[in-house]
Amino acid sequence: MSADRRPLLLMTPAMIWLFGLMVVPCALILVLAFFRRGLYGGIEYTWTLENLALVFDPLYFQIFLKSAGIAGLSAAIACVLGYAAAYAIAAMPRRHQPMLLFFAVLPFWSNYLVRTYAWIVLLNREGLIVNLARWVGYEGELPQMLYSEQAVVIGLVYNYLPFVILSCYAPLSRLNPEVNEASRDLGASAWTTFRRVTLPMTVPGIATGFVFVFVLSIGNFVTPALLGGGQFQMIGNLVYAQFLTANDWPFGAALSMVLIAVMLGLLMGQAVMADRASGGKGARDG
């Protein structure tokens, strides 16, 4: 066996896996989106663009926009919190950093559902937060926390925060401390140094974290179902309903396709940006 064929051979099992379990189902969904819904929930094999048109019907499209809003808000909050945490970790003595990162990511290794249920315990009417407020002596009316849009955002931020911490920590830990010192030496205050040197140099990490949280949030259906309490739907719930309750597979497929297209677009944009951020290094001999 020649050496240049070896990589191909090593990649084959993974390729078969990806093709069989990703490409083929996605292709089926894609095709499904262009068929008509049968009278009693089946599929009628005649071509149509109605399903795609329905996605952009104001009734459904506003759910899209709503989902994007919640995902964007969650991603923005996660970026602020995650960047601050990553900054603090990167400022610690180097030998403590792996341990701190481990703790920051630890919740991520427990079950997603369990973590989401934990927020129900925290947020409900007789939950920990309400009891804590009473214990401190607050007698007034407390707003409904569980089963609200805010609860969904809290759940999404909490669940995906470790992604942002990791994606921001990477560029922050790679910063040459002398670059910050150079800024101070040239007359910049600590804040100006952060704004003009540290932040611009770590934007790719923030962008990566933002896109990850956004993409994972916009398609999420577990958190809105549990913490949103059916008060409103996100696009994931709508897809879920088409396949499992409304029995309108073609419309569910069309929604999925648009969602996947949005995600792919964002991920590709992020990849291009990350490539550009590290790209200059390859062309040093100019």
Add this chain to the structure above:
Amino acid sequence: MTHPFLSIRNVSKTFGSVRAVTDLSLDIAENEFFALLGASGSGKTTLLRMLAGFEDLTDGDILLEGSSIAELTPNRRPLNLMFQSYALFPHMTVTQNIAYGLEMDRLPKAETAARVSEILDVIQLGHLAKRKPDQLSGGQRQRVALARALVKRPKVLLLDEPLGALDKKLRSEMQLELKRLQHEFGITFIVVTHDQEEALVMADRIAIMKDGALLQVGTPHEIYENPGTRFAADFIGVMNFLPVSRTADGFAARDGSQMMSRGNAAPAGTPFVAAVRPERLRVGGTGDNSLTGEITALAYHGLDLLVHISTAIADAPVIARMTADEADGNAPVVGRQVTASWSAKDTHIFPE
């Protein structure tokens, strides 16, 4: 009232239990090109970072033109540091890097632009003004780092191993270039280096640092020709050391022959070593002192020829330098017996 331009007074720095700098005092004059020379761990970089404001003083004070700067944060000190890693801002162009410090001073835009383009001419990088640091060679980056610090016209420019990352040829060019720029801008330069040749070529005065203290301060000529200690003699240039013992009227080499030296006011302590530079030895000549031995190796450097002589009066081979002219007339041969001699005035005596 006159006071020294820059005065470092009884400065100490400890990191935990490690003493990096111990009770160090030093005055530096205006427009002086001063070199802090020492091995790694000698405290020279710590001292430089204390001047720049990146390390607090454990003890002592630093005065610039008579007033203390010890409590000022780095951005408020009229000193600029050129970092060993250059520390250029990778996301900014050459122009933006150089303009950064002037923007911090809130200079008018027009003046900033004028000064940036002026200094780009000085470092001859005008054609690369729009490049990012990643797209520059090591030598170009070094010049941008220099320009970025110099453009602020600081009272003192601190340079941490400024030529360390350059190859040998570029380094010797830049040594003279730095000297020229220092003269042109009329700014006090303090350069930290471990390269003794660099210090000798560039500096008006050199301080040799060891274990957080100053061992000797002087002009390059003083330091080279009249080292104060054995360490300084060994650290700067090449030096032959010959063990000697104290006699009633001077010193004697291992074979009992008299070792004449410059001033016989022998320092206290035993035993002693005599020290002589390779270029002071004359192969085949006559002088106050001489040694005989076998040539074990020849090292040809183009500019000169170093003759290694194995002799009974020293453990390591003694090195004698011959110029090209000398070697042409009397070519040394490995394995041959040879005599080398030198003057009493070139013989230093140190406690072992």
